[in-house]
Amino acid sequence: MSLPHAILTALLEKPSSGLELTRRFDRSIGYFWSATHQQIYRELGRLEAEGLIRVLPSEQPARGQKKAYEVLPAGRAELARWTSASQDPKPHRDAMLLRLRAAAVVGTAGLAADLRRHRELHERQLAEYREIERRDFPPGTDGPEDRLRHLVLRAGIDLETFWTQWLDHALAEFARLPDAGGPESPAARKA
Amino acid sequence: MSLPHAILTALLEKPSSGLELTRRFDRSIGYFWSATHQQIYRELGRLEAEGLIRVLPSEQPARGQKKAYEVLPAGRAELARWTSASQDPKPHRDAMLLRLRAAAVVGTAGLAADLRRHRELHERQLAEYREIERRDFPPGTDGPEDRLRHLVLRAGIDLETFWTQWLDHALAEFARLPDAGGPESPAARKA
DNA sequence: CCACCTTATGCAACTAGTTGCATAAGAGAG
DNA sequence: CTCTCTTATGCAACTAGTTGCATAAGGTGG
Structure with missing residues (x-):
């Protein structure tokens, strides 16, 4: 249940398109929370539907066109809530x-x-x-x-x-x- | 894709029923490969269907009755194969x-x-x-x-x-x- | 003798993550 | 102009793991 929050964090650090996020997940964030591009696109859709992020107004995209997202206040609030909430560590599998x-x-x-x-x-x-x-x-x-x-x-x-x-x-x-x-x-x- | 192999290992160490396995997963094996009782029962069913394990002949159980399993030669062979096969480490999520x-x-x-x-x-x-x-x-x-x-x-x-x-x-x-x-x-x- | 607790097995539905493939625009080669 | 490569977005199906609940036997106390 943390992928949306990983994406919110990444978008707050810098508004990005799905593919840009995928690349950043392959580098820094993915080192402790990996995700594929399909996961990311699906989650971006959900986050947008929930009103936590929105498409940057500058771009009016069609399919195959870059579509960058930014975090809305509700998204920032949700991330702050999640970050401060107590959570049990998940058992690791090795x-x-x-x-x-x-x-x-x-x-x-x-x-x-x-x-x-x-x-x-x-x-x-x-x-x-x-x-x-x-x-x-x-x-x-x-x-x-x-x-x-x-x-x-x-x-x-x-x-x-x-x-x-x-x-x-x-x-x-x-x-x-x-x-x-x-x-x-x-x-x-x-x- | 490792739960069946975790179960095979546990059963080779000692033939057990589903609940006994669950308890052992809560202790030793679960420290690096956790599993709930539902996962274990489901997997025991699959392993039996595939002919890798069988119910210990001594017990003829009904529902609510203990049902202990042991590993068949095919199961041991599969575990040996899996253990020696090259596998990439899964990225961890924290x-x-x-x-x-x-x-x-x-x-x-x-x-x-x-x-x-x-x-x-x-x-x-x-x-x-x-x-x-x-x-x-x-x-x-x-x-x-x-x-x-x-x-x-x-x-x-x-x-x-x-x-x-x-x-x-x-x-x-x-x-x-x-x-x-x-x-x-x-x-x-x-x- | 029956209400309740523990032990034990299991199904069904849901959530998360993975894999495979489809679609579409633009850029460059021939 | 069209074929192919790269960039970019996305759906659908599958696999793995989790959660909630149902079923059944056997023992214990009132």
């Missing part, structure tokens, strides 16, 4: 941890390669975050809005650092396991 | 980070209290994980299966530690912000 647990039962064959691949992906993401930090938060950037946005980026950086290190730890553990097939290789079991 | 970013635009009013509440929740979860670690992984527990399961638990412990510390950091940052209403309090804007 397929890799599940696979590790499954591997304890059916064997670790083939898993190490994917652990290494994930490690690379997290490292690449980390490098991207660091680049954003260098670019957007040079020393002296410390207005209240900057501080909050930097705080969010720090969470991303620290999380990727965490996963990179944890995967290193996992790979080290794998190296110590008896054999490539793991505790019970599926082949050995199926005979 | 509402709290989104709220912080929204707060940079509409103001921080009311947010600090929920940050504190979340900190408490993460700390409580951390204590629970540590208790599980103490109970299930005493020194000397180091068979290959134990190592893998411990690795997964460590991820949980370290993640909760991470969030607790990050929230402390966020609260410290909040304390330094100009005022309770934040950079642009909604009230000030709406006038």
Whole structure:
């Protein structure tokens, strides 16, 4: 139930068209709230119908024409309401941890390669975050809005650092396991 | 697409009924792959229809009667296949980070209290994980299966530690912000 | 013996997110 | 002028997860 609020935030930061929003979701906002262009268009339609946003009057678009939206006062109020309301954290789902647990039962064959691949992906993401930090938060950037946005980026950086290190730890553990097939290789079991 | 595999893993660890599975998902497995009882019953039905699990022959149940399942060889094979197959990490969604970013635009009013509440929740979860670690992984527990399961638990412990510390950091940052209403309090804007 | 509580299973409807594809305008190549 | 590529918007169908409620057996207290 947060995609509309993600869009409101993005539009308050800068009025945009659906495709522009999609691009921004692929970059900054999508790092902690991803969305596809179809989700975004559908949600823009709903938000407009509810009177929380409107099409920028300058543009009178037809299909295939850019159509930029801006947030109306009711939209800002709704975002403020949502931001301050108490919310329970959603339980996270992590397929890799599940696979590790499954591997304890059916064997670790083939898993190490994917652990290494994930490690690379997290490292690449980390490098991207660091680049954003260098670019957007040079020393002296410390207005209240900057501080909050930097705080969010720090969470991303620290999380990727965490996963990179944890995967290193996992790979080290794998190296110590008896054999490539793991505790019970599926082949050995199926005979 | 991982719930069936979570269930297969749980059933391989120990054949169980739907409700028993639900309880185990509330404890260990649910810490990284949560599921409600309705999801579990529905999925058990599907897995049985696909021939990956079967009802334990000892029990011939009617409605309201316990009905325990065990994994068939085809189920084990499918789990092994899924575990070893390469999978891309799903982008994570975190509402709290989104709220912080929204707060940079509409103001921080009311947010600090929920940050504190979340900190408490993460700390409580951390204590629970540590208790599980103490109970299930005493020194000397180091068979290959134990190592893998411990690795997964460590991820949980370290993640909760991470969030607790990050929230402390966020609260410290909040304390330094100009005022309770934040950079642009909604009230000030709406006038 | 029946009202109520707990354990246990399950259906139906809804919400959110994903995937695949369709439509349309404009720009450039031949 | 028309074919194709890019930009842009959007619908429809599907998959996954959530919420609300129904059903049924067995035990307990009055």
